[in-house]
Every structure is written in structure tokens, then in C-alpha cells.
Amino acid sequence: MHYPKLPDYITGLPESHSLRVYFEENEFIKRLLVELQMSPPHQDFQKFVNVFNHVCEIEKRYARKENQLFPYLEKRGWFGPSQGMWSFHDSIRDILRTIRGQIDNKEIKSLSESVRLLIENMHHMIHVEENRLFPNALQLLQPEDWAAMTTGDEEIGWVDRDRRATTAPATESIAERSQTAAVEFPDVSKLKMDEGVLNLEQINLILKFLPVDVTFVDENDKVAFYNRGEERVFPRSAGVIGREVRFCHPPKSVDTVLRILEEFKAGRKDEAEFWIQFKGRTIHIRYFAVRDKEKKYKGVLEMSQDITDIQKIQGEKRLLSWDQ
Structure with missing residues (x-):
């Protein structure tokens, strides 16, 4: 199968430009899909599984x-991709989950049709990206938008x-660059907490090493903070800061999110929880209404935790097992 070269207006962009990276990545995805199509599961099952695992990237x-490009488009007044295209992402994710189940159950006969459907949908997505999403994004977004996007793109991966990544200095960490680009912290050496005193470095470190994803949405429904842990359950990047929370969730979940916010603001509820299966892991998701001393609503705290291994705990463990 032959694919055209990158458009001239793309090859003219710097190598590190997010849009050029998207186009080059599409060429990689197209080759990957050809490899998937040429690796039927009934001939070499393990090779098929290996290629499929890469497609899942x-x-x-x-x-x-969802976390980088869409927020910047929203800031420039284009909300369509956050609503329509995200739903299509979820449709492809559903197909990937179906194939994963068929692989686990060795349903060889069913795999061929599922793979055909996957390839068809992914090619359609590429077509919409290259002919509508990306050209419009190039017209709408400003150079500073693309520059700010680079750091978050690197954090999430390809x-x-x-x-x-080809742009960021090797001596500067992702967290340092994101902090510089996104937020200017006040010059405060110590902060008096309800219990104890911490400085900003200690607060950041505590939240970074907390084994739970934490996101705080303020009383205006804007994302104000997320913790930058090494092993986040769900990806986040600096582009999400200041984004209206209803655009941070898949369209099929928006009604639930808005209902939670409504109930929290009205004071009728203070907590909501869910648990889902995500990439073969059990994820516990909780939302807490945040209120001040006068019980006035100040926002919502979202906490997500991988509890797969916690669920397996039985009996007691009272001794240190480092040397075993």
C-alpha cells in the first residue's frame, strides 16, 4: 500500500513542531497497520499479538x-474535536478491548473481523485528522500554543x-519546564498548614510521590492542579490547567460529571465513587466536594488509584521483607 509524502506545509515546519510530529506519527501508524494486516492470527499467533500490542500504543x-491539542483548540474557540473526535477515540478503544478479550480467549475466527474493523476505523481517524483537524489547528493556534504543547507531548509519549524529543535541553527536566511554562509560584518560603508547616518544594514532593492520581477542579469548574507522579493511572499534561472540566472527560461521561458537580454545589452530596477495569487493572476513582470552614463549595478533588494489588492482600504482614 502506497502513502503520499507529507504535505509541503508540514515539511516546512520545525522537526519538533507538534503538528509535524503528528503527521510523521501517522505515517508510522499506517505502516504498523499494514504489518497488522499482514500478520493474520491463524498463521503466526504470537507475531500477531506482538504487532497488536504495539498498535495499542x-x-x-x-x-x-485529548489532553494537549484539544485544550488549546478550546482556548481558541473550537470545541468540536473535544466532543465529536473524543467519542471516536473511545469507539476505537472499545474495538481494542474487544480484540484483547479475543486474544485472551484464543478466539481466532472472531479476530479477523475485529481487526478489519479496527484498521478501517483507524484509517478513517487518520483521514479526518489530516484533512480537517490538523489544517484547522494550524490556522487557529498561535506559535506560543505549539511551543507550550511540546513539553506535555513529550511527557505523554508517542x-x-x-x-x-528533539527540542528541550537535556539538563532541564519535564517537570521543571512545565512548571516554568504553566505556573509562576509565589515567593513564599513557608506555608502554615492546618497542622504543621511546609515549604513549596515539600508540598510538591509529597504530591508527586503520593501513590494516587490527584486532580483539583476549582469552584468555577476549571482544572487548577494535578499531581505529577511517575506512575499516573491516567495521563495529564500542563495543557489541562485552566481547562473546563467537562472537556476533560469522554463525551459519554460528561453528563455524570456535570451531575456530580451539581450535587456537590447544592450541598446534597459530598462524595461519589466508581471502579473500572483499565488496561487489565482495577482502578478506584473517587470525587470529594471541597468546602471551606463556612461549608461554602470551593471545588472538587478527584482521586484515582490502582487497587489491583491491594485487592490481593490477605492475612497480616508485620515483618520487613526487604532481605527475603
């Missing part, structure tokens, strides 16, 4: 679009596992 691309 498409989640990083969709996460970049489908091509060998790709490396």
Missing part, C-alpha cells in the same frame, strides 16, 4: 490529542517507542 496519541 495508539492510546498515547489519543491521550496527547506510538513510536523509539521516538525522542
Whole structure:
């Protein structure tokens, strides 16, 4: 199968430009889909599984679009991708989950049709991206938008596992660059907490090493904070700061999110919880209404935790087991 070269207006962009990266990544995805199509499961099942596992890296691309590109488009007044295209992402994710189940159950006969459907949908997504989403984004977004996007793109990652960022200085960490680009912290050496005193570095470190994803949405329904842990359950990047929370969730979940906010603001509820299966892991998600001393609503705290291994705990463990 032959694919055209990158458009001239793309090859003219810097190598590190997010839009050029998206186009080059699409060429990689197209080759990956050809490889998937040429690796039927009934001939070499393990090879098929290996290629499919790589195709599943498409989640990083969709996460970049949802958490990086879409927020900047919203800031420039285009909300369509956050609503329509995100739903299509979820449709492809559903197909990937179906194939994963068929692989686990060795349903060889069913795999061929599912793979055909996957390839068809992913090609359609590429077509919409290259002919509508990306050209419009190039017209709408400003150079500072693309520059700010680079850091978050690197943090989430790419489908091509060998790709490396080409712009950020090696001596500066992702967290340092994101902090500089997104938020200017006040010059306060110590903060008096309800219990004890911490400085900003200690607060950041505590939240970074907390084994739970934390996101805070303020009373105006805008994302104000998320913790930057090494092993986040759900991807986040600096582009989400200041974004209206209803655009931070898949369209099929928006009504539930809005209902939670409504109940919290009205004071009728203070907590909501869910648990889901995500990438073979059990994820516990909780929302807490945040109120001040006068019980006035100040926002909502979202906490997500992988509890898969916690669920397996039995009996007691009272001794240190480092040396065993």
C-alpha cells in the first residue's frame, strides 16, 4: 500500500513542531497497520499479538490529542474535536478491548473481523485528522500554543517507542519546564498548614510521590492542579490547567460529571465513587466536594488509584521483607 509524502506545509515546519510530529506519527501508524494486516492470527499467533500490542500504543496519541491539542483548540474557540473526535477515540478503544478479550480467549475466527474493523476505523481517524483537524489547528493556534504543547507531548509519549524529543535541553527536566511554562509560584518560603508547616518544594514532593492520581477542579469548574507522579493511572499534561472540566472527560461521561458537580454545589452530596477495569487493572476513582470552614463549595478533588494489588492482600504482614 502506497502513502503520499507529507504535505509541503508540514515539511516546512520545525522537526519538533507538534503538528509535524503528528503527521510523521501517522505515517508510522499506517505502516504498523499494514504489518497488522499482514500478520493474520491463524498463521503466526504470537507475531500477531506482538504487532497488536504495539498498535495499542495508539492510546498515547489519543491521550496527547485529548489532553494537549484539544485544550488549546478550546482556548481558541473550537470545541468540536473535544466532543465529536473524543467519542471516536473511545469507539476505537472499545474495538481494542474487544480484540484483547479475543486474544485472551484464543478466539481466532472472531479476530479477523475485529481487526478489519479496527484498521478501517483507524484509517478513517487518520483521514479526518489530516484533512480537517490538523489544517484547522494550524490556522487557529498561535506559535506560543505549539511551543507550550511540546513539553506535555513529550511527557505523554508517542506510538513510536523509539521516538525522542528533539527540542528541550537535556539538563532541564519535564517537570521543571512545565512548571516554568504553566505556573509562576509565589515567593513564599513557608506555608502554615492546618497542622504543621511546609515549604513549596515539600508540598510538591509529597504530591508527586503520593501513590494516587490527584486532580483539583476549582469552584468555577476549571482544572487548577494535578499531581505529577511517575506512575499516573491516567495521563495529564500542563495543557489541562485552566481547562473546563467537562472537556476533560469522554463525551459519554460528561453528563455524570456535570451531575456530580451539581450535587456537590447544592450541598446534597459530598462524595461519589466508581471502579473500572483499565488496561487489565482495577482502578478506584473517587470525587470529594471541597468546602471551606463556612461549608461554602470551593471545588472538587478527584482521586484515582490502582487497587489491583491491594485487592490481593490477605492475612497480616508485620515483618520487613526487604532481605527475603
